[in-house]
Amino acid sequence: MQAPKQIPPETFLIDRDTPLPLQLQLRRQIVLAVHEGRFRPGERMPSSRALSAHLGVGRITVSMAYGELVAADYLVARGRSGYFIADRAHALDETPTLAPMPRFDWTGKLPGRYRATQRKDRPRNWRDYPYPFLYGQIDDRLIDHAAWRECAVRALGRRDLGALADDQYDGDDPELIDFIIRHLLPRRGIRARPEEVLLTMGAQNALWLICQILLNRGEACAIEEPFYPGLHEILSVHDCQVHPVPIDAQGLPCDAIPAQVSVVFTSPSHQCPTNRTMPRARREALLRLAALRGFAVVEDDYEFEISFAGATSPALKAMDRSGAVIYIGSFSKSVFPGLRLGYIVADPAFVAEARALRSMMLRHPPGHVQRTMAYFLSLGHYDRQLNRMRAAYAERRAATAQALVRHGLDLGMEAGSGGSSFWLGTPGGLDSELLAARLRPQGVLIEPGRPFHRQSGAGAASYRLAYSSIGVSEIEEGIRRIAAVSRDCAGAA
Structure with missing residues (x-):
């Protein structure tokens, strides 16, 4: 006891x-x-x-x-x-009587702009729902808990006490950086030196650092639409001009990028949220345009690990000869979301500036987390877990695609060749927020499309359906319920 x-x-x-x-x-x-x-x-x-x-x-x-x-x-x-x-x-009823004290008035002190940008459509109790088609979470059965615990215990040993206990100021764990440089980045065709890599608290932290450095003086940037809502949240509180560029079947169209932008944000491997992949020819065109116009390219290499079509296209950073690309990688999807650990690969001058900014805010990611991740990578646990996740996602993707067809929810949209979600249109242009609200009492979670678009009315007839957090045995029934509620809503309209 x-x-x-x-x-x-x-x-x-x-x-x-x-x-x-x-x-x-x-x-x-x-x-x-x-x-x-x-x-x-x-x-x-x-x-x-x-x-x-x-x-x-x-x-x-x-x-x-x-x-x-x-x-x-x-x-x-x-x-x-x-x-x-x-x-x-x-x-008991007795409570002490204290002298009244006027409350401090925070209303005039807080701008409120940060809370105003936060999404409110992601329930924290998603595990209570039997059919959570929710992106960004993971089925616990896919995590190698025993291996992570082994690596965490090893990182607590006396040999690693310095990495755990010391304030590294603005430095990063050299063992983790070395493994990223020698083993992970080469898989994307990227060659880098230690001074070109900076660890971050995930991709969101990386995007914030980049925007804080490049977009706080009224500069203009271009983003893909539909876009990653987390990026838009950051941009909405910065002093910059945001130009959403509608994507096509091959991702971001280069000829639609406005002339005045200084930064372009793209996720070419698996575009967020549609999963469309930018072909090599368009990647080359984007890099030529960046060199010609002098804008930086921020590449969020979103879910590149989760590909089911064999060899993936090289990263933009691997093809970049001018040094204009800032590359963002993350372990959130390949290890587990709560890890909050990622990295930036960029020109040494940019990394030095980002390192100084990071030092002002959080010094560096926790040393114990860094060293545990280094062991998880070097002992082969990362690759084994990734292979297991890739196989599970391929099975779930096939089950989801088949169920969508069986229940009449396949609207002819491209399935893509990887990732952990589908981007779908609602039957008959049904409002996806209404559909999501009607599905919750049925135990089903989906993501409505509005947060992925700048205009308030855009995206109403689309939604994201993820399968990373739902078991393959629950997919069929969950999609059957989506189809049934969709028919009921359409009939009532």
């Missing part, structure tokens, strides 16, 4: 400038902490000796306060074990 939590003496303070007796102050603090949920049933109070020494009061003062609270059923005394919070203490 787990030992009860010990409430530390440092939790308590005494105000010697108030006329309230010390014993009453102590009793009020305990009662208030119980009602606020800070002290919970079964937790052990400090001994009268320890608390009196901390507060600089007599033991009799503490003992009398404890005794009164035992009489009031807030505490229980257990022989030689001490005093504990009573099981029913939180249900």
